[in-house]
Amino acid sequence: MTPVDRCSDTTRDWVCRAVRIIEADANRSADTHLLPFPLPADWGVQLYLKDESTHPTGSLKHRLARSLFLYALCNGWIVEGTPVIEASSGSTAVSEAYFARLLGLPFIAVMPSTTSEEKVALIERQGGACHFIDEPSRIYEESLRLAEKLGGHFMDQFTNAERATDWRGNNNIAESIFQQLDLELHPEPAWVVVGAGTGGTSATIGRYLRYRQLRTRLAVVDPENSVFFTAWRDDNPALTSSRGSRIEGIGRPRVEPSFIGAVVDRMIPVPDAASLAAIRTAEQVLGRRVGGSTGTNLWGAFGIVAEMVAQDCPGSVVSLLCDGGERYAHTYFNDDWIARQGLDLRPYQQVLDRFLATGEWQYF
Known part of the structure; x- marks a missing residue:
């Protein structure tokens, strides 16, 4: 993945547009x-x-996903083209996939291989991809590994949820x-x-x-x-x-x-x-x-x-x-x-x- 100049005017303009898109959704x-x-x-x-x-995505997690994206954008963690990775097999992944699609960003949900087909379909319907693991306890570790490999950002809802909401x-x-x-x-x-x-x-x-x-x-x-x-x-x-x-x-x-x-x-x-x-x-x-x-x-x-x-x-x-x-x-x-x-x-x-x-x- 080509490195992005996070201080350039082009990057700042994209982030400003991304914030407006998310605020417009609200x-x-x-x-x-x-x-x-x-x-x-x-x-x-x-x-x-x-x-x-x-x-719009049918659950309480829509609020969380919106806050997490704004938090990551304003912290400089997400810029144009950044792959977004989350450890989730449920509603958070559905909502984050929705916002990633609005911004034209790739989204990957890391989830156990036992996740139901219905949930996978909901995530994929929003444009997200699903990355399966056999050992659920490794979901955080695998999310970090994938983010590092792809040059992406691990949202980490479980750490950032209380920080991202005012x-x-x-x-x-x-x-x-x-x-x-x-x-x-x-x-x-x-x-x-x-x-x-x-x-x-x-x-x-x-x-x-x-x-x-x-x-x-x-x-x-x-x-x-x-x-x-x-x-x-x-x-x-x-x-x-x-x-x-x-x-x-x-x-x-x-x-x-x-x-x-x-x-x-x-x-x-x-x-x-x-x-x-x-x-x-x-x-x-x-x-x-x-x-x-x-x-x-x-x-x-x-x-x-x-x-x-x-x-x-x-x-x-x-x-x-x-x-x-x-x-x-x-x-x-x-x-x-x-x-x-x-x-x-x-x-x-x-x-x-x-x-x-x-x-x-x-x-x-």
Whole structure:
């Protein structure tokens, strides 16, 4: 690859055009909706879901990808022709492939060889290429190696997520939530409930709450086989696991650099069967399918709502609808797949049914 003069007027002009292109994409898109989740009025508690599935690439990761590209461009890491490499087999890769295509840059997602055909197709549809490895634990190492070989840039979402987003405002997700709550009955929610994958979203929201001197608390839900909860509880950021999360987009086998545990007020471990039971419940109530990470969010949010009802504490709770369920037709919404995973959703479905009928949270 021919070396690029990063200080030339030509390079600066290209970077200026690239930033405008990415900002124009944001300007073309209306903000995502804040949807009320129907709960009985006499409970005195409102639950809202920030619907991130309406982004052009269909998920919360669209915000992250936009921020990562702006961060890399303004740091001088990406110039005209720079190959962009990311360690991701899911929504982040889809969104980054989208922005790379807008800028005319090659994009490569480094992913395990077991990645589903549906995900590969989504990345390739946005113009990205997929680089497969047999050992998932080598995904970071292989991404760095590939970037060095090609003279490219490794985005490294897990390190740069919390750095790339301006947590003080500038149209981040926290600022958007509070602007949309402004005319609601309880505009300052008691809790915001999110999951952690990179840790960037929880870091942004937690910092914003403190910066704006808000009394809202931040709860982070964590699925099975993820170390975030245990590492936070035991104050052990070096904790690792050899297993990965079934709930795509959240949960990690290590504490990622972007996860800032000090801004988290509460962490809630959520069984995978509970997450999947919650997405079945959401489909019945909302009339649409949502992804597994949304189910994890809902399980945590429902538990907090039930506590507020039991304590006769009126207020509001906000969580995220991270992506649509159409990406998971062959997994989370497939009874045969669930059976192969050895998961039994029925006990958790009973908890949810009782909660929606009575407001009580009887979690065994």
